[in-house]
Amino acid sequence: xxxxxxxxxxxxxxxxxxxxxxxxxxxxxxxxxxxxxxxxxxxxxxxxxxxxxxxxxxxxxxxxxxxxxxxxxxxxxxxxxxxxxxxxxxxxxxxxxxxxxxxxxxxxxxxxxxxxxxxxxxxxxxxxxxxxxxxxxxxxxxxxxxxxxxxxxxxxxxxxxxxxxxxxxxxxxxxxxxxxxxxxxxxxxxxxxxxxxxxxxxxxxxxxxxxxxxxxxxxxxxxxxxxxxxxxxxxxxxxxxxxxxxxxxxxxxxxxxxxxxxxxxxxxxxxxxxxxxxxxxxxxxxxxxxxxxxxxxxxxxxxxxxxxxxxxxxxxxxxxxxxxxxxxxxxxxxxxxxxxxxxxxxxxxxxxxxxxxxxxxxxxxxxxxxxxxxxxxxxxxxxxxxxxxxxxxxxxxxxxxxxxxxxxxx
Numbered sequence: 001x002x003x004x005x006x007x008x009x010x011x012x013x014x015x016x017x018x019x020x021x022x023x024x025x026x027x028x029x030x031x032x033x034x035x036x037x038x039x040x041x042x043x044x045x046x047x048x049x050x051x052x053x054x055x056x057x058x059x060x061x062x063x064x065x066x067x068x069x070x071x072x073x074x075x076x077x078x079x080x081x082x083x084x085x086x087x088x089x090x091x092x093x094x095x096x097x098x099x100x101x102x103x104x105x106x107x108x109x110x111x112x113x114x115x116x117x118x119x120x121x122x123x124x125x126x127x128x129x130x131x132x133x134x135x136x137x138x139x140x141x142x143x144x145x146x147x148x149x150x151x152x153x154x155x156x157x158x159x160x161x162x163x164x165x166x167x168x169x170x171x172x173x174x175x176x177x178x179x180x181x182x183x184x185x186x187x188x189x190x191x192x193x194x195x196x197x198x199x200x201x202x203x204x205x206x207x208x209x210x211x212x213x214x215x216x217x218x219x220x221x222x223x224x225x226x227x228x229x230x231x232x233x234x235x236x237x238x239x240x241x242x243x244x245x246x247x248x249x250x251x252x253x254x255x256x257x258x259x260x261x262x263x264x265x266x267x268x269x270x271x272x273x274x275x276x277x278x279x280x281x282x283x284x285x286x287x288x289x290x291x292x293x294x295x296x297x298x299x300x301x302x303x304x305x306x307x308x309x310x311x312x313x314x315x316x317x318x319x320x321x322x323x324x325x326x327x328x329x330x331x332x333x334x335x336x337x338x339x340x341x342x343x344x345x346x347x348x349x350x351x352x353x354x355x356x357x358x359x360x361x362x363x364x365x366x367x368x369x370x371x372x373x374x375x376x377x378x379x380x381x382x383x384x385x386x387x388x389x390x391x392x393x394x395x396x397x398x399x400x401x402x403x404x405x406x407x408x409x410x
Contacts, residue, residue, distance in 0.1 A: 046115045048124035048249055049073055049083065050303045051171055052384075053109040055329040056089040056392075060102045062324035062356040063091030064233070066193030067395060069173025071247060072110045074398070085110055087389075088173055088396035091325075092192040096394050104392040109331075110401065113301060114381035122380055125157050125250040126170065129219040130243070135181065136224060137238040142320075143198065144242065147220040152206070152250055155213040159252040165206045166258045166372055167217045168303035171247035172201045174223065178243045188236035195233070195322025198224035201246050202306035202370075219246050226312060226322030229360055237322070249303075257297060257375040260305075263289045263348035264368040272359035279353045279363060281329075287349050288335060295342025297375030299382050302332050302346055309352055310366040321361040327353040332371065344373060 054070035067090035073083040087106045094100040115122045131146035139145060154160040177191040184190070204218030221244040225237035265286040270277040281287075294300060307330055312320045329351040336345035350367035385401040 045124040045126070048113040048115070048122070048251060049126075049170055050111050050113070050168060050249065050301060051085075051108070052111055052302065052333070053107075053329075053331040054087070055105075055107045055327070055331075056087065057105045057327040057329070057353075058089075058091065058095060058102045058325075059105065060356075061094070061358050062326040062354050063095040063102065064193035065174070065196050065325050066090045066092060066176045066191060067174070068328065069171070069175075069245070069396070070108060071171040071173055071245070074171070074247075083112075084398050084400045086396055086398045087392065088175075089392065090193070090395050104394065105388075105390050106392045106397075107386070107388040109384060109386045111301075111382060111384045113299075113376075114383075121253065121255045121377055123157075123159055123162075123252045125152055125159065125252075127152065127217075127248050127250070129221075129246045129248065131221050131246070132178070132241050133221055133223045133244050134241045135183065135239045137183075142224060144223045144240075145220070146244065147218065149207075149216045149218050150248055152215045152217065153213070154215055154252070159250070160213045162252040162254050164253045164256065164258055165208065165215055165250065166253070166374065167203050167206050167248055167250050168305055168372065169201060169203045169246070169307065170249035171245075172307075173245045174199070175243040176240065178241055180241055181239060184239040184241075185232065185236050188232040190236070190240060192233070194225035194237040194240060195228040195324055196224070197226040197311050197320060197322055198222055198309065199328075200306070200308040201244075202308075203246065203248050204305075206250065215250065217248055217250065219248060221246055222308075226320050228322045228324065251374065253374070253376070255377055257293065259291050259293045259373050259375070260370065261289055261291045261346060261348075261373060262368075262370045263287070263346075264366070267363075267365045267367070269363045269365075271362040272355070276355045276357060276359055277363070279355045281349055281351050282367070284335075287347050289346040289348045291344045291346060291373045293342055294338050294344055294373060294375045295340070298378035299376040299380050300338055300344060301374040301376065301382070302334070302371065303374070304330075304332060304369060304371045306368070306370040307350065308368040309350060310368075311352060311354075311363065313362075313364045314366070323354045323361060323363065324356065324358065325352070325354060326356055327351065330369075338375075346373070
């Protein structure tokens with residue numbers, strides 16, 4: 001059916017990440033791990049989490065960004081379903097009650113895959129990359145960047161020798177309220193955040209080593225902050241250090257197919273000088289993303305591998321600005337289910353809003369995303385968990401997962 005957003009791709013579980021490389025309770029170097037036979041075995045997790053949609057929005061006006069994140073099952077391990085998701089949003093002192101208070105709303109969709117037993121067709125491992133991004137003044141082009149590689153011992157995880165291994169973006173967070181360097185000014189608090197120009201979180205394809213016994217997964221993050229109407233903030237953001245966390249889910253397949261997709265578009269909105277501008281989502285045609293090659297399977301798992309938002313006019317000679325943020329909303333849905341020829345149409349919607357009575361700059365928004373659709377046999381169970389919270393507390397709140405499509409509360 002065209003134009004229908006289906007909330008039923010994949011996963012809710014309790015797999016998350018400790019600092020460094022905890023993969024489903026198995027840490028590299030742990031004792032008591034016998035070398036398993038090839039193929040998926042009992043050391044691999046039976047559940048997998050995929051984040052399909054996140055939305056964070058201030059009700060009244062737009063704000064600086066201090067804390068932002070969406071992290072399904074942030075506490076780690078391979079605990080039983082249904083699990084929980086930590087959602088974080090916090091702005092400057094005009095959002096927290098120090099100078100003004102603004103109400104918050106959040107929503108999301110998290111899906112789960114259950115590999116089954118005793119011979120699972122799919123297995124999972126979880127890890128996390130922690131970065132300090134910045135100062136962007138040191139980068140040469142005003143972009144703060146950080147990269148790393150996460151090491152998965154596939155043999156210890158009973159994931160060596162499977163037909164395919166893929167890594168996906170399982171969650172992310174940013175936090176400006178961290179210790180700063182000696183060049184950071186003393187008259188501006190990093191807890192009040194900055195006005196963004198770029199958010200970019202990416203997970204690369206696994207690099208297999210040692211005959212397929214190990215996998216290295218590239219992970220990267222980019223942030224850029226731009227000047228606005230606050231002189232103290234404009235000086236501070238050049239020296240800002242920001243904590244970034246990127247969650248990675250590694251999926252090993254004995255039976256299945258992995259098909260990549262990519263999407264992107266550029267949007268521009270009216271100048272707000274005559275009043276708050278209307279800022280609609282991208283059109284149906286812009287979000288329409290075709291994926292082929294899925295014939296012969298029954299369970300289909302869309303997932304992100306990269307999400308990038310660029311704000312501002314990037315044309316030659318243009319003056320770059322940061323933007324006060326009103327809403328961030330990324331959605332990976334389905335316009336058309338898989339047909340008999342193995343063709344699926346995704347709804348890839350990346351949305352940013354800055355509209356407000358306090359909107360200073362015309363919004364130009366470029367969105368880019370990549371991901372995969374995984375086709376699996378019917379034996380692999382899947383379900384979805386959606387929730388909406390219209391009165392989210394300032395900061396981070398963990399929401400227990402409820403039944404599919406039912407609201408959950410903290």
